[in-house]
Amino acid sequence: MNNTFSKKITDNEIKLILKYMKSHLYDNSNSSIQYFFRTKNYTITIYKNNTLLIQGKSYENILKLLNVKLENQILDIKKYNVGSDESGNGNFFGGVAVCACYINSEIEEKISSFKITDSKLLNDKEISKIAINIKDIVPHSIKYISPKEYNELFDKYKNINVIKTILHTNAINDLKYNNKVAVIDQYTTNNKFKEHLDIANISINCEYHLETKAESKYIAVAAASILARHKFINELDKISNEINIKLPLGSVDSKILPILEKIKNKIVLKNVCKTHFKTINKIN
Numbered sequence: 001m002n003n004t005f006s007k008k009i010t011d012n013e014i015k016l017i018l019k020y021m022k023s024h025l026y027d028n029s030n031s032s033i034q035y036f037f038r039t040k041n042y043t044i045t046i047y048k049n050n051t052l053l054i055q056g057k058s059y060e061n062i063l064k065l066l067n068v069k070l071e072n073q074i075l076d077i078k079k080y081n082v083g084s085d086e087s088g089n090g091n092f093f094g095g096v097a098v099c100a101c102y103i104n105s106e107i108e109e110k111i112s113s114f115k116i117t118d119s120k121l122l123n124d125k126e127i128s129k130i131a132i133n134i135k136d137i138v139p140h141s142i143k144y145i146s147p148k149e150y151n152e153l154f155d156k157y158k159n160i161n162v163i164k165t166i167l168h169t170n171a172i173n174d175l176k177y178n179n180k181v182a183v184i185d186q187y188t189t190n191n192k193f194k195e196h197l198d199i200a201n202i203s204i205n206c207e208y209h210l211e212t213k214a215e216s217k218y219i220a221v222a223a224a225s226i227l228a229r230h231k232f233i234n235e236l237d238k239i240s241n242e243i244n245i246k247l248p249l250g251s252v253d254s255k256i257l258p259i260l261e262k263i264k265n266k267i268v269l270k271n272v273c274k275t276h277f278k279t280i281n282k283i284n
Helices: 011-024 060-065 105-110 124-134 147-157 160-173 190-200 219-243 253-263 266-272 278-282
Strands: 003-008 033-038 042-047 051-056 082-087 096-102 140-145 181-185 207-211
Touching: 011 033, 011 042, 011 060, 082 160, 082 219, 096 160, 096 219, 124 219, 140 147, 140 160, 140 219, 147 160, 147 266, 160 181, 160 190, 181 219, 190 207, 219 266, 253 266, 253 278
Parallel strands: 082 181, 181 207
Antiparallel strands: 003 051, 033 042, 042 051, 082 096, 096 140
């Protein structure tokens, strides 16, 4: 079983790690991450707020470098065997995909060679390769809503987080295990999440907890982030093929506006994008 270690570190400690681990430094596209290192046994993430996160095993050398005792710093990762994450919410085009994964120690052992990590640290080719390798090993449930379905739900609830809460809840509930304990990558507070459940008149059928950066701490959430991203990208490609226009990822106006000028038809737009984004008001 892999362990997770996390703590705030100083600038001098960051310099120590950078000097010690420079040969294992990897590029990353996550704007909140300062440095990312990967070895055979563990990964090290240093966030821009000076939070250190280590995942894996046999990283006592790093703890010794920081003069930290391991036994008092391990996070309680064994408690959670279900992880849930989403993809597509921040993208103008496409819908939203949420995946919940069930991973116990036996399943974790089977997928250990695939180097599963936060999908934001992987490119689309890597995500596709890992998703194809683990989809038949990891029990999971994916809930995807098209742009049309998303827009209808937004018109009803006027709240993005209610929509995400519905998707996370349905995905977790579909995993039929009696001993489920779920951790959800945090997009709202735990109290607000309960309010959203009440608004949607639904409930989760197991113990659950929302936690920030969960995809970097729990393998079940990391696997869920990969499978959700894979589903979102595939569905976006389908929409692109249907309208014969390559739809870009993200929400950058310079990429989106030229495509909106080509489409313009409001009925078509409701089927390809999230119409509450302000960008849609910028077309002539």
